[in-house]
Every structure is written in structure tokens, then in C-alpha cells.
Amino acid sequence: MRRTMTRRFPFFVQAPPAQAEKGDDPEGACDRAIVSVTEKADRNERLSRWITFVIIVSSALIPVFVLAGTAGHPFLWGKLAPSLLAAVSAAAAGLLQFERPHERWKLYRGYQRALEDVRFRYHNRLPPYDQGDEDDRRRRLGLTVSEIEAQLHRDWGGLMPASAAVAAATVETGQSSSDGS
Numbered sequence: 181m182r183r184t185m186t187r188r189f190p191f192f193v194q195a196p197p198a199q200a201e202k203g204d205d206p207e208g209a210c211d212r213a214i215v216s217v218t219e220k221a222d223r224n225e226r227l228s229r230w231i232t233f234v235i236i237v238s239s240a241l242i243p244v245f246v247l248a249g250t251a252g253h254p255f256l257w258g259k260l261a262p263s264l265l266a267a268v269s270a271a272a273a274g275l276l277q278f279e280r281p282h283e284r285w286k287l288y289r290g291y292q293r294a295l296e297d298v299r300f301r302y303h304n305r306l307p308p309y310d311q312g313d314e315d316d317r318r319r320r321l322g323l324t325v326s327e328i329e330a331q332l333h334r335d336w337g338g339l340m341p342a343s344a345a346v347a348a349a350t351v352e353t354g355q356s357s358s359d360g361s
Contacts, residue, residue: 239266
């Protein structure tokens with residue numbers, strides 16, 4: 181489905197590669213997982229930096245345009261341009277809060293480093309991959325990669341608030357403001 185959508189609508193982002201494929205060996209799964217989380221970390225890093233840049237620049241330009249409005253064209257430079265900049269800044273801040281790219285960047289980069297560490301330990305026969313025959317070492321690698329991917333999924337889910345928590349926060353906010361607090 182996603183690939184079809186990507187062909188018809190090129191602005192849709194193609195899904196990242198699967199972290200493991202049927203019949204894949206543990207080393208291939210580890211390498212694929214590293215590529216996947218690296219791409220996600222890089223995307224969130226870029227998004228985080230760009231959104232922050234847009235907020236800073238648009239916010240900083242508001243007083244400049246207000247001042248420019250005193251020199252001429254007061255509606256255009258003193259009202260319209262600053263309000264558009266404020267709207268851009270607010271929309272970017274909303275996107276930053278909704279997407280949470282800083283947190284996702286940190287999460288994915290941490291898991292990238294953890295998987296790279298596992299791969300390094302495996303290739304250099306460092307604990308826990310220093311004992312046993314090759315099949316035993318590969319099974320341990322596969323188990324470790326699988327556990328790391330499962331933990332990544334659980335941690336990623338923790339970045340999204342549960343709908344019940346959002347509803348409870350909304351109710352609490354509404355009650356405290358109606359009590360005159």
C-alpha cells in the first residue's frame with residue numbers, strides 16, 4: 181500500500197527498510213536495524229534543527245518588521261508581516277510539540293549506538309559473544325538484536341501520550357479553571 185502511494189504521490193515518505201526479513205541471519209538483522217534507526221535519527225535531527233531554526237528566525241524578525249512599519253507602509257510591515265511571522269512561529273512550535281523530534285532523535289540515536297556496540301562486541305568476540313561455537317554466538321546475537329528492537333518499540337510508544345492521559349489532563353485543566361484557580 182505504502183509503495184503504491186509513494187509512486188502516485190511522491191511527497192509520501194517511503195517506509196524505512198524492515199529491520200529483519202524472513203530467513204535473515206542475525207548479522208544481517210543487526211545491520212538492517214542499525215540502518216533503520218540511523219535513518220530515523222537523522223530525519224528527526226534534521227526536522228528538529230529546521231523547526232527550531234524557523235521558530236527562532238520568525239520570532240526574531242517580528243520586532244524588526246514592527247519597527248519597519250513605523251518607517252512606511254504601517255499595515256504591511258507593522259501588522260501583516262509580524263502577524264504572519266507569529267503564525268509561522270506558533271505553527272512550528274505546535275509541530276515541534278506534536279512530533280517531538282528532539283526526543284525521537286535522542287531515542288533513535290541511543291538505540292543506534294547500542295546496536296553498533298552489539299555488532300562490535302560480536303565481531304571482536306567480546307562478552308557475551310566470547311564463548312561458545314559460532315552457532316551459539318549467532319543465536320545470542322539474534323536474541324540480543326530482537327530484544328533491543330522490542331525495547332525500542334516499547335520506548336517509542338512511551339513518547340506518545342495515551343489517549344486516557346490526554347483526556348484526564350483535559351478534564352483536570354477544565355475543572356481547575358472553572359473553580360477559579
